[in-house]
Amino acid sequence: MPGGSIYVQPNEKYTGNSPQWWYEKFWREEAPSRRRSRYIKAAVGVVIGVALAIRLDLTGAAPFIGLLLGVLVAGGDWYLDWRAFHATAVWRGAKRGEVITAKLLRRSLGKEGYNVLDGRAIRDQASIDHLVIGPAGVWIVDNESWSPDTEIACYTGRLFFGEKYGSKQAKALVGAAEAFAELLTRETGIPVTISPMLAVHCGDMPKGGILVAEGLTLLKPRLAAKVIKAAEGRVYTDEQIELLTRTAARALQKV
Structure with a gap:
């Protein structure tokens, strides 16, 4: 078999026929969609942060508070995505x-x-x-x-x-x-x-x-x-x- 070995049998987990291979393929393909969703969530976080600052009479700090909340939302969303993928590491054969x-x-x-x-x-x-x-x-x-x-x-x-x-x-x-x-x-x-x-x-x-x-x-x-x-x-x-x-x-x- 080209690129293979006559001594080591191929493992389906690392071939295109396995659920693991398809899972990683779809994960990579959906990365742009996840990023767009994260940007939207971060933007909503910025708006909420600014509105909250104004409501609390912190108008001068509103841009900073909005930016901070947006960054926290984006970071939290990234962490949840990373955690979901990391949780499959053993099943995927990565660990x-x-x-x-x-x-x-x-x-x-x-x-x-x-x-x-x-x-x-x-x-x-x-x-x-x-x-x-x-x-x-x-x-x-x-x-x-x-x-x-x-x-x-x-x-x-x-x-x-x-x-x-x-x-x-x-x-x-x-x-x-x-x-x-x-x-x-x-x-x-x-x-x-x-x-x-x-x-x-x-x-x-x-x-x-x-x-x-x-x-x-x-x-x-x-x-x-x-x-x-x-x-x-x-x-x-x-x-x-x-x-x-x-x-x-x-x-x-x-x-």
């Missing part, structure tokens, strides 16, 4: 979800007595992106991303990604949690129960950014550490945390 989540977990949990192991697996059985071990328990955290318009919801107890059932993915992560818990319990003699979590980097999540369905907690990556720290009670001593961490590092395959 790696596991790298983002690993940084967030370590930054928030490192000083709270939690250890985070990345990329662990039980050979021929299960693999996960992050294993979190700390005072309040043990969690596994995986990463996933869907298109921005994919509604992630729970209906009558079942998980849905758009119009598709999410049971298969939920079952896989719940099964991975059980397999990891069984291994750690067997190797350490410490009873271990693991809670599975899925960090959703792109997709239409419910208000609040957290959804619990079919034994799985789905949430925005920034909320993972918050949920873990909110867990009540102390389950493990410092010695047990150290033993569980050392055992996981030894017994689990690094991926």
Whole structure:
């Protein structure tokens, strides 16, 4: 294939057939329209600022206040557009979800007595992106991303990604949690129960950014550490945390 490689198979995410490619194409093509809209909003902001200044008997400062409000409106509009595009980075393949989540977990949990192991697996059985071990328990955290318009919801107890059932993915992560818990319990003699979590980097999540369905907690990556720290009670001593961490590092395959 011209320009390609016989060793590396092409990834649809980076070709003209993928939703990601079309998303970026439309985003670039709509840039002039977004700029025109921003100019209009800024102009309205200037008018409102001037009118507000006059109403408050600040006529001399009216041009400055109007200009300031116009700049703030334009800056805010630009930020919202940038944020919307930036939120799709993992889905578009521009960033790696596991790298983002690993940084967030370590930054928030490192000083709270939690250890985070990345990329662990039980050979021929299960693999996960992050294993979190700390005072309040043990969690596994995986990463996933869907298109921005994919509604992630729970209906009558079942998980849905758009119009598709999410049971298969939920079952896989719940099964991975059980397999990891069984291994750690067997190797350490410490009873271990693991809670599975899925960090959703792109997709239409419910208000609040957290959804619990079919034994799985789905949430925005920034909320993972918050949920873990909110867990009540102390389950493990410092010695047990150290033993569980050392055992996981030894017994689990690094991926």
